[in-house]
Amino acid sequence: MGDRWVLTKGDGAWPQALDDLEDPPEWVFGIGSRDVLHESCISIIGARRASPYGLSVARLAGRVAAECGIVVVTGGAMGCDVTAARAALDAGGKTIVVTGTGADVTYPRSSEDVFARAVTRGAVVSLENWGQTPRRYAFPKRNRIIAALSQSILICEAGLRSGTFSTALAAGQMGRDLYAVPGSIFSPESMGANQLIAEGAHIIASEIDLEQRISLDFGMLRMVGEGVPRQEGRILSALMSEPTRPDDLARYLAEPVTSILVALSDYEGAGMVKRLPDGRYSLSESAYLARDRMVGHHEKKRIGRPDQEGNGDAG
Structure with missing residues (x-):
C-alpha cells in the first residue's frame, strides 16, 4: 500500500482542476502519488453492465491513452471503468481511481487488482474519510471529481439514465472535451453516448480517431513499441x-x-x-x-475474461 495523504484547498499539491467545479470540495483523501493529479489526464468511463462491444472499446481506449502518455482516470467500477484502467496499466501507463468509498476501501472487490496497482502507478482518491463503506450519496459526488480531474472525457458506452451519462453532463458544464463512441441505435446501453454525439460530442469511430483526438487536444504523440504492426x-x-x-x-x-x-x-x-x-x-x-491486445500470430498473448461480477456501485 502506498503513502496516505490528505490534500486541502490552498496547499501546494491541491489539483487546481477541482476548482472548476461549481462547489469544489474542501479536501481530497488519497493513496499513492500526489503528483499524478497534476499530469495530463483523460477520464474513460462507461456502463457497469457493459456489452462485449463496450468492454472492447474501454480496453482499446485505455491502451491508446497509456501509449500516448496520458493518465487514465476511472471510477474503478466493474465494466468499462475497470477494463480501461487495467488496459492502461497493462500497457505501462498510469491510472487514477476515484472511488465513492474511503480511499483505503476497495469497492467493488472485483476491482481489487486495479486498486492495488493504482497506488504504485498512480493513485486512489476519494472525498470520503478513511474506512468509509459504500453509500449511495457518495457516488454522484465521485462522478463530478472524475469529470473535473481530466481535460477530456471518453464515454465508451452509456444509457440515458446512468452515472456515466451524468458524469458526461458535469464534464460538459465545466467545458471539458467530450468524446463518445457511437453504438447501435437499438441498444439501450448506447442511447446516452449516441445522444451526446448528437449534441456535439466528438465522435470516436476508430482507434485512429482516438489517437488523433488525443494528439490534437493534449499535444501528445503515441509511442508504440517496436514490432507492433x-x-x-x-x-x-x-x-x-x-x-x-x-x-x-x-x-x-x-x-x-x-x-x-x-x-x-x-x-x-x-x-x-x-x-x-x-x-x-x-x-x-x-x-x-480478450484482455490483452493480440498483434498477430508471431506474438503470444494471454487471453482473459472480463469481470462478470454482480452488482457494482451506485455511480
Missing part, C-alpha cells in the same frame, strides 16, 4: 463495429487487399476472427473477451 491493430479495430468484407477493409484502411487477406488468415488461425458464410469477417467471441 499498426496495420493489424487497425484491422481488429475496424472489425469491432461490424462484420466486413476484405475488399471493404482494404478501401477503409487504404491497404492492398492482399495484405488484408494475409492478416485475416493469420487472425483466423489464431482464433481472433471468423469468416462468415457471406464472405465477411467478424471478430470471434474470444476476441471480444
